[in-house]
Amino acid sequence: MELKFNNRDPVYRQVIQYFKIQIAKGTLEPGEEIPSRRELANKLKINPNTAQRAYKEMEEEGLIFTEGNLPSRVTKDKQVLRAVREELIMEATETFIQTMHAINVSLDEVVQRVTDNYQSHLEEGEKDDRS
Incomplete structure (x- = not known):
């Protein structure tokens, strides 16, 4: 732990x-x-x-x-378990949005960077799975 x-x-x-x-x-x-x-x-x-x-x-x-x-x-309780996951996603999203807004990042740039970064992490995971 x-x-x-x-x-x-x-x-x-x-x-x-x-x-x-x-x-x-x-x-x-x-x-x-x-x-x-x-x-x-x-x-x-x-x-x-x-x-x-x-x-x-x-x-x-x-x-x-x-x-x-x-x-x-x-x-x-599946409803409680879903609510926990949703709460964590919302907290992370809110923090991320506040940070991006504070440094004046446009929505288009945020979406593009998140998409690129997410894809990169998926590809890294696939490489790790093949090792």
Whole structure:
């Protein structure tokens, strides 16, 4: 579990964002068991109360669920999983658009550069697959 914390955002929010990204990428599968709060705190070297707060919020958002004394698991709710992915896409898009707007890049140039760059990444991935 690799997570580099920044000094801007509360640690528990960064933990939640990490889990969202892992869920959206498919690294964490629906129904998959996640570390206990204590395990997470030890792995990330954070206060156990911070881990508890992150898990509490993720449960409230429906990202994870805990039944009785069993380990917490990633939700199986497809609607929640789609919403997580959509949220991450919208956040990344908004940041990108704000940056492009701030440096006065035209829509045509943005579209062309994104298209070219995306295609380049696809071609690189194909090369890697053939290696």
